Amino acid sequence: MTHVIGTPLAKIDSWDKVIGAAKYADDMSLPRMLHARILRSTIPHARIVNIDTLDAEELPGVVAVITGRDVPIEYGILPSSQDEQALCVDKVRFVGDAVAAVAALDPETAERALQLIHVEYEPLTPVVTMNEALDETRDAIHSSAHADHHNIHKMVALEFGDLDAGFAEADYILEENYFYQGNTHLALENHSALASFSPDGHLTLWSSTQTPHYVHRALAKTLELPASRIRVVAAAIGGGFGGKTDPFSHEIVACKLAMLTGRPVKITLTRQEVFYCHRGRHPVLMWVKMGVRNDGEPTALHFRTMLDGGAYGSYGVASTYYTGALQTVTYKIPAYKFEGMRVFTNKPPCGPKRGHGTPQPRFALEIHLDKIARHLGLDPAEYRKRFIVDDKTKTVNHLTITTCGLRECIDKVVDASDFHNRISNLQSPISSLKTGLGLACGSYLSGAGLPIYWNQMPHSGVIVKVDRGGGVAVFCGSTDIGQGSTSLLAYIAAEEFGIDVRDVRVITADTDLTPVDLGSYSSRVTVMTGNACISAIRPLKQKILDTAAEKLLVPAESLSFRDGEIICEDDDARRLKWTDAIALAEAKHGTLSGTGSYKPPKRAGPYKGSGVGVSPSYSYAACVAQVSVDTETGQVRVEKIWLAHDGGRALNPLLVEGQVEGSVYMGVGEALMEEMTYRGGLHKAPSLLDYKSLTMNDMPPVETFLVETNDPEGPFGAKEAGQGPLLPVPPAIANAIYDAIGVRIDETPITPDKILKALEEKEKGRAARVGPKNFPNAPYPEPLHVEPPEDAPRLERKKG
Amino acid sequence: MKQVLHLRVNGQAHELYVEPHKTLLEVLREELDLTGTKHGCDLGECGACTVLVDGTPILACLALPIELQEREITTVEGLAHGAELHPLQRAFAELNAAQCGYCTSGMMLSAKALLDRETNPTREKIRDALAGNLCRCTGYEKILEAVEVAGREVAGRK
Amino acid sequence: MLRLPPFEYHAPRSIEQAVNLYAQFGGAAMFAAGGTDLYPNMKRRQFTPQALIGLNGIDELRGIVQDNGITIRAGTTLSQVASHPILQSQYSALATAANLVSTPQLRAMGTLGGNLCLDTRCNYYNQEFSWRQALGFCMKKDGEICMVAPGSSRCWAVSSTDCAPVVVALDGRVRLVGPRGERVIAASDLYRDDGILYLGKERDELVTEILLPPADGTKSVYLKLRRRDSFDFPILGVAAALRFASNGEIANARIVLGGVGSRPLECVESARLLMGQKLTRELIGAAAEAAWKPARPLDNTDSTHSYRKKMTRVYVARALEALSEK
Ligand SMILES: Cc1cc2nc3c(=O)[nH]c(=O)nc-3n(C[C@H](O)[C@H](O)[C@H](O)COP(=O)(O)OP(=O)(O)OC[C@H]3O[C@@H](n4cnc5c(N)ncnc54)[C@H](O)[C@@H]3O)c2cc1C
Ligand code: SF4
Ligand code: FES
């Protein structure tokens, strides 16, 4: 029995948000604060010949102007991709790359001063498309130290099991190309950073960051300050989705300017600048070849990806691996080959967005399965259910499945949508409107199994302190980006101590005050901070119990924490008030506090690159989409989404539902309209009006089902919910469109003109499809052959 | 050139001295320290800066305070009655309609204008009234619910 | 935060004062009504006027008056237009169009006068200053050439107002007041086929009233194509107005397109086909076919131009179908 866990409680930080009191970075100001702006490149690819800042420096009100020479040290989120500079020194690599910065008395002066900085560029040929990136006659964007080969940032090739044998066993083999367009996080809050430097050499940065710990490291490196004198605090964050997980140029620049001027400095980006910071979803071109038997059983899967990385590494190496990692965790695949490649182009850098590297291959895979099911005359739901991975097994690429509730997820959405009866059967009263249903599934990590930089330390740490007054304070480095991670710590403490949630305070995301947590990315927070929190609390509870047992003259094992008391389960007349129990415990043990930490189980497979995809557990989701398509206008309306999510135990169902609904929203947007588009190297639509995101009028109703497996790795059985539910949505929509009008749109976004184009093709008797026709000829390396683990799905030889 | 400006915000009169090209958004946030009003675009494209002028939702990023001198301006800081929250605030918190919270002030003010007109709006009406406020976190579902719940409470109070 | 460039602000109390003030600044001032078009443009530095002449304090610019037909004063907000009972019943296309503009907040701020004078739009132009700097400026602002049609000597920015096609289709007229006095012109003469000089009025003339003739049984509809059901400008607008004679034949027809040219485009041929005929399926098809010919969208708004052109036919047909059902 739990009294807090599993109940729909308000988040503890919601109250500040609804009264407008939560302080986001741009809401802060300090005495004598200066306002800074960054000058950004207007050219996609060029050498910097000269920067003349004299006129800007002379403008009244300008306090400092800096260029790349003031902060030249390279950094980047991954140790292997230290390819960024806070301000470019020799080269600019995309329109929007930071070149110089001004601090002034007020924002308007800073803005005006930017126009007085004269930059002389020597333009280089821009590399805009993936094909151009493969063309070796074009200038290289980075030096060879930062790229595997010319403009190829990263290449990987892995083969698990016997692929040839798998295809030889297949009765049916389907090959197709797919493309998932790049899109961006578009958090409603624009990034902002406020830095302050004290005369004794302490630097403090408040920033809208999801990863204060990584920013801390980047600041120490680029500013050459001891990390012990830098404090990074994450302010309230107005949405992240992965867009605030890199250390950013403006954070370093704000700090540098604060150090130079001795005054606090704030930089708040404009919406256009946020588009340039990007780090969003990679555009990924994919080629998929899958072999199945007549009953649909997969025998082999060959998956090739090419990622358009933009101008810098960012998380790109991990993203590349992620486009190949999780294909195996949903259905049993006995032989699997993955080839991945990420190229550099002169565009804003891509990185991690909700689902990091996995929605793209999931889109391709789930459409591919739909095509196979249709070809073989199988029901798409029943077909998938037959080959779902089993609990407590491994995949062919050495990932460990603890629990998998996918079968139940499929049942939920299939029943609720009356899928079997209604698929291919829906009719609309309006003749030009066609309605259809589509199904797709997905899976995601509950936290990356390895940290960004190699180390043996915990991924998450928690300190718990119990006050004489009965209050509990929980300290943790985690950042709440709206998902409720701060509240979760309070729920867990309240549950464990049997007290009211309001008696718990949570202090987070402050590198001076809180133990390290790696940050809000890869859906790691619930599992990792939750476990760390429990491990901090349990020994402390034991101390309190022991003293209470002495006092009550009962064995400690018979006592439990309930409703603000310590109660003997055998004799409930024997009880102590929580505050009395604490007083006894503190008298005996001294100050009551505990520390806890969490490190995920070591599960990486025996090969290079096996660190990506490993996780304590995987969430599962199934989605049915109902769409109507107007065959005259090509307009697609998503009429309803049913989504079932296995996120393990729902610690607070309200928050899990919120994550599901938000993920569905983003998935529908990515399927239908969200896209980063460029003309040459210039972003075509860097505004909230032109970058299309769903408004309230465009959002379909969502029916959510929580499938609660009890995962052994999670705190109270929890897994993740923040990213996984997005994955099945775009392919479910694409499959529903096929059901409605019989055309395949094998790329996102699925816009009306593409629908009409496919319908025209169909009319003309040609392949009723819009999508990439071919895959560029690229130098993928020879694959590394890896033996699958013992308990992975095996290929049974039936033929020959 | 700076000019004297008389503004009534959340029932309180202010005399300020600002340049005429400062938008209401800038004056609220930077002169009056009412930072509960947010901004996502500064161009009228997101609704995060929504405030009420005489009860009607408008965008602070495109409004000149100099034109609003005799009007009653309400921001998120003026929603509660002293320590007593407006039903919308309570419902948004309790139903998890505020995830990151950045769209929340604007959303609630658009919703307040609606509930002041009618306490039992259909979903359709709620959608229409809030269609000028973007949210990137919630998928809008919990926001719709919160407005309905708050509407019932407002009705009960009347 | 994007900020406005500095300006002097003037708040005239009457039309006369407004016109005189404008004259005093000799072109260095701009009228500002709701500011919902002007201020974003100023923040992006498309305009940096020395002075703004705010129209919001002029009482004689507000209100809707029923006379022979109906007169809507220029300062009336779009929400007032959208919710006015007579407009809703007798001039429903206008109420519909006003209600489809952007968002509730912007409709509460934006005025009908401002909507009719809305700057033409182009996605090479409605961008921040630094973006345009990166591209090289185009001839509509600070540059020499057109980016969409580089060989062209003119600007092809798009008339993107929802209400203009309707006001033209309803045979509306506008009253202009300037330093040289007052005149009334046909709404269609308010526009020119040029992305830069898109208004057929002098800069110093104020639009004071929009005059609509008696509805006289005219039925009208407005259909809008856009990607999202809120916020977005029209990438195609179709305003259609038909008056049927007592025998069921069409006595008057006007179909006007928005969002596909630098001015509202009149489908003259379609109207000719409709006149004197009964509205049958075949006729709707023929009129729609004729309508899409004059539309020549370029690739400078959302979506592709070929799609927008294709949709012209579909939307005109749907507009006429809607009228046949009314
Ligand atoms: C995000 C966003 C979405 C939008 N979507 C739409 C849309 O879907 N459809 C649409 O039609 N519009 C849209 N708009 C534009 C705008 O909001 C409306 O067109 C509005 O009606 C403009 O009116 P206003 O009073 O605000 O004009 P202002 O901005 O005040 O003025 C616009 C222009 O007209 C001039 N002007 C104003 N009044 C007069 C007058 N009486 N006489 C002479 N000149 C005058 C001004 O000098 C200025 O050049 C959108 C704007 C934004 C920011
Ligand atoms: S049509 Fe051509 S000249 Fe006109 S705004 Fe667009 S790019 Fe500039
Ligand atoms: S800040 Fe986006 S509408 Fe005002």
Ligand code: FES
């Ligand atoms: S709650 Fe984050 S934008 Fe709405």
